[in-house]
Amino acid sequence: MWVLVFFDLPTETKKDRKNYTKFRKLMLADGFQMFQFSIYLRHCSSKENADVHIKRVKSILPPKGHIGVMCVTDKQFGMMEIFQGREQVDVPETTQQLELF
Numbered sequence: 001m002w003v004l005v006f007f008d009l010p011t012e013t014k015k016d017r018k019n020y021t022k023f024r025k026l027m028l029a030d031g032f033q034m035f036q037f038s039i040y041l042r043h044c045s046s047k048e049n050a051d052v053h054i055k056r057v058k059s060i061l062p063p064k065g066h067i068g069v070m071c072v073t074d075k076q077f078g079m080m081e082i083f084q085g086r087e088q089v090d091v092p093e094t095t096q097q098l099e100l101f
Contacts (some may be wrong), residue, residue: 001044001045001047001072001073002071002074002077003032003050003069004035004039004069004070005032005067005068006038006067006068007023007038007065007067008038009038009062009064009066010065019062020062021050022060022062024046030042032053033092051072054069077091
């Protein structure tokens, strides 16, 4: 399962830029990767694990801006076609996550 976070945050004031930077850094610390400038994604091993990361995103939401969170399955994510200009590129691979019991 993949969690995608889409956001459009204001950056007009110094405080806005600080909120943007803090939100972005906390998402990176939680294992999200930049897909595009305002789209970050993270692979999760299950729906329950995805719910944990969605809850974390909700806990760090900045006071202003538009944020969307969406989950898609590995199969749905794998059907995405990605282009750089007119050249098709590969979809990011599913990362292996080590689980300790």
